[in-house]
Structure formats: structure tokens, C-alpha cells
Amino acid sequence: MVKPEIPEHGHKKEYTKDEIYDFGMKNYAQFNVKALGFKEMLREHDRIMQSNEVVANRVNDASENRERIINFLNGQSNSELGNILNRQNFDLDNLKADDLENNILQINKIIIKNESYFEAVKKQEKTCMKIIGFEKDPDFKGIGSILKKVFSEDLLNKCIVSEITYEFEVVHMRLNGMDKTFFLSVPAYNDWKKSMPIIKKYRSRATNFGSWNTDHNLSYQYIPMPIHFYAFIDDEVDKIDYLQSVAKAEQLRLYKIGTLVHEFSHNIYYYLMDGNLRKDWQKIIESHKSAITAYAEKHRIGIHGEKVDYNEEFAESIRLFVTMPAYLKAKFPDVYKFIKDKFPDINSL
């Protein structure tokens, strides 16, 4: 490999994300073929949305639900509709006061979309989630049955994951959303790291597209989405506080399984944490002085960490509930209780 030219540091403390990205594109772009795959996925997602004309027509023509929506908007109580909006985390405050037709269409879309979730789960019960690439890593031995034990078959189906894949020889780095992403061989990553150690910070072990389903602007229909896992490299698991009581040889295995659990838990948050549950959850998290894990702490936004990422806190909490239950119970008993009460299907390893 030709030795890449490293940009001048100048007076800056560190490289910006853009500088890192440009440097990567110049020297390592030839390895980055997979980044295109994201855009293809988005196109495929659009294609599925457009191709189902029956659903598209029902979304665009609200006549079947028009009357009950108008009554509801006029203040008539309708618990069924209320429940649907709660399930879909739709905030009525987002509706514009003076645009009745648009408001009817928006709520109609949520009704149709909510139905599609249950249809997707039903289909998922008949199709097996594919598990690809895990057999090469002994740490993931028996991962299919581990997932079933941890989440139950029922809860796994409710996550509507089409497949999980694992490319343990590919390092995934995300510099700025989907557009600025790298997929590198381990040698290329190590080579780049020599000149820019900071790239370690941008490694990402997984990509999860579950949020495409809950983005009401992007979709009006639930579709099974994949979760992809990449190389576990430079993870420094011996420094993770919640793993301190675990034997060295076991730390990485627990961390890897925990990462799978973390990703599935995002889908549980997206699809099963309705507005009421989220309110309870937010109260618990806001009562804590610190985040559940250092990883969740990184997702706190603002100088004093005043803005919390409830979804990351949730995923990390389930990770601990499954892989380090005694630790979670001792340190965050309120979180432990919440998971036990609200998701009785979830089991520790």
C-alpha cells in the first residue's frame, strides 16, 4: 500500500469529521464499495412503498376514516383512535390548527400504518429471520437459540428483522450519517489508524434500519428491515466498567452478544414503546445522575449532558439486563424493575 500523505494538523487540536472523510476518500475509497449499498437500500425502500398501490391509495384517500377522524379532532373521545396514535407515538401537537384536510390525511396515514405493523408481524411469524455469517466466530456459537431464549420467539417476531448479518472482517466507520460511511478491510483500517488514531472513535459495530419504519415522513408501511454487524476491533472491553467482574476471557464474548441484544432492543423501543411507556421511561432516566453506560453517556447531548438519548439508554439497559443482570439490579434497580414489569418476555443469559 502506498504511504498516504497526512494533512497538516496546523494549530487545531484534532481533525474535523470532514477532513477525516476527505482523507479517507483520497486514500481508502477503493475499499469503500459497500457505502453504495445504503443508497440502494433507500431506493429499494422507496420502491416497496410505491409498489403497494392498495396501501398507497388508502393512505392518500382518507374517506374510509374521514368521519371518525373529524369527530376525534373535534374533541369526541375515541379510545381506539387514541390508542393507535399512542402506539405510533404520534403527537397531536404537530398538527396545524388551520389545515383540516392535511390533518385528516396525516391521521389516516397513521391508522393504515398501524395496521401494517400487525400484518408485518404476522408475516414474520411465517418467515424465519435469516442469520448470516455468525458461524465463523466461536463467540457467537448458538446465537440463534440464544436470541430466542433472551427475547422469546414472539418478541423477536415483533422486532420484524428480516436478517442479521455479520461481517467480522469488515470495519464499519460512520463519520457523518449514511453519506459519509466507510467499510474497510481490517488491514486498511489499521493502516489508516496509524496516521489518524482518531478514526477509532468513529467505528460502528452495527447498522440498524428499524427507524425507517417509525419515521412517518419516510414510510407509511412497516417492512422487515435488516441489522448488519461488523468487525469487533479496538473495543477495549477490559476497560468497560460493567464487565469488570467478568473473567477476561469472557468479556469480549459478553460484549459481542450484548451488542446484538442492544440492536434488537432498538427495535423494541421503536415498535413497542408507546407514548405512555416512553413517558414512564423518560421519568426514570431523567431521575439518574449518570447514564446507564459510558456508551449511553456519549449519546447525551450538550455540554453538561442535559439532553438524554432515551433510545440508547434503553438499548444499553436491555444489554445489561441480559448480559449483566446483577450489575443492573444493584446499580439501577428502577430500570431493572421497568424491564421486568413491562417486558416479561426478556430473559437474562
Ligand SMILES: [Zn+2]
Ligand atoms: Zn444503539
